[in-house]
Amino acid sequence: MDNFNFYSPTQFVFGKEREGEAGTYVKKYGGSKVLIHYGGGSVVRSGLLDRVKDSLTKEGISFVELGGVMPNPRSGLVYQGIDICKKESVDFILALGGGSVIDSSKGIAAGSLYDGDFWDFYSGKLVEKALPIGVVLTIAAAGSEGSGDSVVTKEEGMLKRATSSDLLRPKFSILNPALTQTLPAYQTACGATDIMAHVFERYFTNTLEVEITDRLCEAVLLTMVKETPRVIADPNNYEARANIMWAGMVAHNGLVGVGRSQDWNSHSIEHELSALYDCAHGAGLAVIMPSWMEYVYKHNIMRFCQMATRVFGCQMNFENPEVTAVEGIKRFRSFLHSIGMPINFEELGAKEEDIPVLVDKLGLGDGKTGGFVSLTSEDVTKIYEIAAKAEI
Ligand code: NZQ
Numbered sequence: 001m002d003n004f005n006f007y008s009p010t011q012f013v014f015g016k017e018r019e020g021e022a023g024t025y026v027k028k029y030g031g032s033k034v035l036i037h038y039g040g041g042s043v044v045r046s047g048l049l050d051r052v053k054d055s056l057t058k059e060g061i062s063f064v065e066l067g068g069v070m071p072n073p074r075s076g077l078v079y080q081g082i083d084i085c086k087k088e089s090v091d092f093i094l095a096l097g098g099g100s101v102i103d104s105s106k107g108i109a110a111g112s113l114y115d116g117d118f119w120d121f122y123s124g125k126l127v128e129k130a131l132p133i134g135v136v137l138t139i140a141a142a143g144s145e146g147s148g149d150s151v152v153t154k155e156e157g158m159l160k161r162a163t164s165s166d167l168l169r170p171k172f173s174i175l176n177p178a179l180t181q182t183l184p185a186y187q188t189a190c191g192a193t194d195i196m197a198h199v200f201e202r203y204f205t206n207t208l209e210v211e212i213t214d215r216l217c218e219a220v221l222l223t224m225v226k227e228t229p230r231v232i233a234d235p236n237n238y239e240a241r242a243n244i245m246w247a248g249m250v251a252h253n254g255l256v257g258v259g260r261s262q263d264w265n266s267h268s269i270e271h272e273l274s275a276l277y278d279c280a281h282g283a284g285l286a287v288i289m290p291s292w293m294e295y296v297y298k299h300n301i302m303r304f305c306q307m308a309t310r311v312f313g314c315q316m317n318f319e320n321p322e323v324t325a326v327e328g329i330k331r332f333r334s335f336l337h338s339i340g341m342p343i344n345f346e347e348l349g350a351k352e353e354d355i356p357v358l359v360d361k362l363g364l365g366d367g368k369t370g371g372f373v374s375l376t377s378e379d380v381t382k383i384y385e386i387a388a389k390a391e392i
């Protein structure tokens with residue numbers, strides 16, 4: 001196991017009707033003038049926005065609001081949010097929604113205490129200060145409620161880029177699984193795919209002797225394989241929703257990845273798809289991740305056998321382990337298909353002829369990525385080609 005620091009300072013407030021405590025937690029973490037930030041309307045329709053406003057009012061906390069965050073959030077709204085925060089002397093941002101709203105909030109939080117362009121933080125500059133953030137989560141997916149990461153798309157050139165800082169970790173995140181019951185099945189499945197992908201990015205490691213994190217990873221993956229079909233069949237299954245919601249947090253706050261090298265190439269390769277086609281990030285991952293696995297499994301066949309046997313219930317073929325490795329990848333893709341995810345370019349709405357554009361935007365040039373297997377532009381092209389034609 002490698003040396004590591006683990007820092008996860010967020011207070012998680014989990015369970016039914018806990019959003020009614022939003023005001024209490026904003027107050028606890030020093031907020032007196034809040035920007036409530038939300039998406040395209042689901043929190044208005046569900047009544048969540050009004051309930052949260054009531055809770056702030058009850059604590060005597062004033063607020064301004066900014067809705068309209070799109071999935072794959074854009075820089076334009078982040079600039080608007082920064083303007084509002086500066087003009088209104090906002091001292092706390094409350095995100096109501098999923099990864100897109102939380103990530104937009106993080107961009108606003110960093111940009112509001114900075115004189116330059118907030119995009120600098122998405123181009124390599126380290127965040128030095130940020131307004132505190134709170135979250136009321138409405139979809140189990142990105143894990144932004146427990147991470148220090150934020151992913152935003154710059155309209156000019158449709159560049160989807162990330163930043164990461166412990167300063168962007170939410171002060172508190174309210175997780176009420178019942179709030180996810182209004183999600184369409186497709187969106188639920190996209191979230192489940194993203195959660196599994198966050199684990200796989202850490203599971204495929206070159207670090208040896210990491211039994212504890214291997215087993216934690218497998219616990220999250222097994223939970224997702226069991227619970228996702230249950231919520232697709234019955235969207236109101238609170239207990240299954242609860243397990244998925246906590247799995248989404250555990251998958252991405254860093255816990256299952258400590259002390260081991262990680263990959264993250266599937267995420268980078270996917271981000272170009274959601275930037276170009278504005279598809280859901282989870283749907284893009286469903287197309288990319290099994291294809292990446294097919295391309296790299298020979299690097300460590302036994303690790304893929306471990307996934308196949310422990311997560312997807314394959315029988316180990318001791319005479320020819322490669323058969324087991326390949327079967328595990330096949331079962332992963334079939335699982336994704338069974339929950340309604342696309343598995344190739346056509347089903348995603350992507351075009352094979354755009355592959356050179358996707359590779360170019362990824363920007364590796366003559367260089368290489370890091371990760372489980374280091375990739376060149378040529379490797380990435382081949383992964384997109386596998387993804388374009390993938391079948392069950
Ligand atoms: O905008 P509204 O009307 O709220 O609708 C949203 C949106 O259309 C809807 N939705 C959310 N909760 C709902 C609901 N509809 C009905 N009932 C509810 N309870 O779902 C749609 C998708 O929401 P979004 O926030 O985009 O989903 P997700 O959480 O998957 O976030 C995706 C974004 O997060 C980034 C992705 O790249 C993508 O931009 N990621 C962020 C990460 C992070 N910050 O740590 C890591 C991830 O790997 C990921 O890259």
Ligand code: ZN
Pocket residue numbers: 142194197198267281
């Ligand atoms: Zn993700």
